[in-house]
Amino acid sequence: MIVTRSKPIEEIMDQIDQIMDQKICVIGCSLCAGKLKTGGEPEVKNMIRQLQDKRVNVIDGVVLKHACSIESWESLIKEQPVISDAEVLLVMSCGIGVSLLGRLCDKIVIPALDTVSLGAALNDEILLEMCSMCGQCTVGFFSGLCPKSGCPKSQLNGPCGGSNDGECEVRERKCIWTRIYEVMEAKNMLSMLNETLSPTEYNRGL
């Protein structure tokens, strides 16, 4: 799941300040943003109301099934003809959806959300920073848990000096290394933690 957060309305207004008179269509995404309540049907409706209050020329809003996976521009406007009438698309999806629409059409494309993390949905709970897409997966050393994404300092070889009594010094949560230690201990794999891991090969992801 791609985790998004709503931008402050002032920031969105700053972006559309010069083009308020143009026809704007709000586009949501029912996949991750819908589940996270940042870009589903209710959020799109709410955005339309807010923009209308600010005298923005909103013509309509639509929620795509998945903004990150589109067959073609033609098939999209056939399904949602209102999009082709718009001059500006205000997109309430993750950055991937925004980028894809920006690439596909000749309209002005503006994001309404910030994309912050690769997360997971566990029942009603959203777990953040499950993967940092570093390009070289080493979670096999940690029985599936990822210290690179779970640790704010991306420590690969053990906790930083700020990890104490199991808590992370940066975020209000358990230190990922505490989790790793507990899991490895429970699975009788603690000795694997003695392995020193080399710096990540970032060119793999480039």
Place this chain on the structure above:
Amino acid sequence: MGLEEAIRSGKFIVTAEICPPKGTDISGLFSEAALLQGIVDAVNVTDCPRAMVRMSPLVLSSELIKMNIDTIMHLTCRDRNRIAIQSDLLAAHALGIRNVLAMSGDFTTMGDHPYAKPVFDLDSVQMLQVITKMNRGFDLMDNPLGGATSLYAGAVVNPGARPLGFVRIKLQKKISAGARFIQTQAVFDADLFNEFMDEFKSLNIPVIAGIIPLRSAKSAGFMIENIPGVKIPQAAINRMESASDPVTEGLKIAAETIDRIKENCQGVHIMPIGNHDHTKRLLEMCSLL
């Protein structure tokens, strides 16, 4: 005698910490250094501690060396990728800096530039591996260097962190990666420190214990709130609260802590809040001068 030689000789080491200025005026640092000249074995120069923008430790370390004061330059992984780390290490060597303390660094959001991109390309263990390689004449990718570095690498550990099994894993990795000495975060609880040393004595690495003389009960509270991993016993805070001369009381508490741990470590590292006006007095109080 430089730090490495002093440590090898087995003598009890005293180091002290100074922080580069936020600004271009380094005159205050010279007066601080003058207070430390002749009473410490080396001066640590910090690298934008608490993620606050300050002058590069390269410059200050180099200035201290010109004054004939050996330095331990801090280098964090927070602000540099592996190219910049190696570049700074080469520069350090060229400037005559011989001791480098490798650390992850306080997180960006704790400082005065919370919007900064946290780099953390390498972790502290990997930085120590880099130093070891460069001392052999190669960069991280095994390309030969035109002249090897000769850097004496140190690492940091928080002796108050628990559980100890957890601390052991990283400390052992740091030693295998090339750490030759350890400087610790501040010790306020001698029992916790001694417990730590009992556990790790067998690792056979010189440990220099960090000491912060408290200045007031308020400063103790500030440290608990703002410095990661600091544990100050309530008894010490009570003493600071009821002291008529808190500065002297803080020095007394520090001296007592040093007395209780000095049999168990190879040195102390003085990191006062503010300046070194009282460092000499503290060292006299615990007969280290």
